[in-house]
Amino acid sequence: MDWKQTVTIMSDKLFPGLSHKIDEKLIGNEVLSNLPLQISLYFNVIFLPIWLIVITLFxxxxxxxFNELYKFIIITIIISLYSLEILRLYLGYEGxxxxxxxxxxxxxxxxxLLQLPLQSFLLFNPYLKLKILEIIVQSVMFLLLLFEIFSGYFALKYTSKMQTVYFRISNINVTRNKAKNE
Known part of the structure; x- marks a missing residue:
């Protein structure tokens, strides 16, 4: 195995999606991940423990x-927000x-469908009587979420377009191989 092949194999393991193989032929080195989405996901992962600590202290x-109904609602929202945030960040990174x-x-x-309404409830509900630190932390989380929604839309649109192109190229190669074999 030569040096170029070793570097290619290692880079494929470290950075999946860096090179695409169709019919065992290397046809390009293009990273398809969306950089703004990846940066916002990274900052969200870093900011998540800070947000959780501030919300727990609040x-x-x-x-x-709070009355009994509000206690139940707040606890339910915070537990579901935290568990959904971990799942959402994992899906964002993986996708x-x-x-x-x-x-x-x-x-x-x-x-x-889930994070935006729940984060909006925590930020814009006047009965929670948030202090300034909680408003700042919740606002940062809300802005990160909005940016991830917009950049996620464009990442999804671009990725689906590129996957369609790769699918068409692989179908063309398959039909060419069948025509050669016949």
């Missing part, structure tokens, strides 16, 4: 001020770095 500090359309679509739908 809950601990003001828990006795973006490995060019997997189902994971990227799952990330995008979780962001719009």
């Amino acid at each position: 809950l601990y500090d003001q828990f006795n001020c 973006n770095l490995r060019d997997k359309i189902p994971e990227l679509a799952g990330f995008w739908m979780l962001s719009i």
Whole structure:
């Protein structure tokens, strides 16, 4: 095995999707992941523990001020937000770095259908009486979510377009090989 082949194999393991093989022929070295989405996912992963600590401290500090129904709603929202955020970030990383359309679509739908309403509730509900630190932290999380929704849409659109091109190229190669064999 020569040096070029070794570097190619190692880069494929470290950076999946860097080279695409169709019929065992290397046909390009293009990274299809969306850089703005990847950067926002990275900052979201870094910011997630800070957000969780601040929200937990807020809950601990003001828990006795709420009535029983609000206590139940707040605890349910925070637990579901945290678990959905971990799943959403995993799907975002997996879909973006490995060019997997189902994971990227799952990330995008979780962001719009579940995370956006729950984050909006925590940020814009006047009965929570958020302090300035909680407003800042929740606003950063909300802005990251909005940016991920927009960049995730364009990443999904571009990835699906590129996967369609690769599918058509592989179909053309398959029909050529069948025509040669006959």
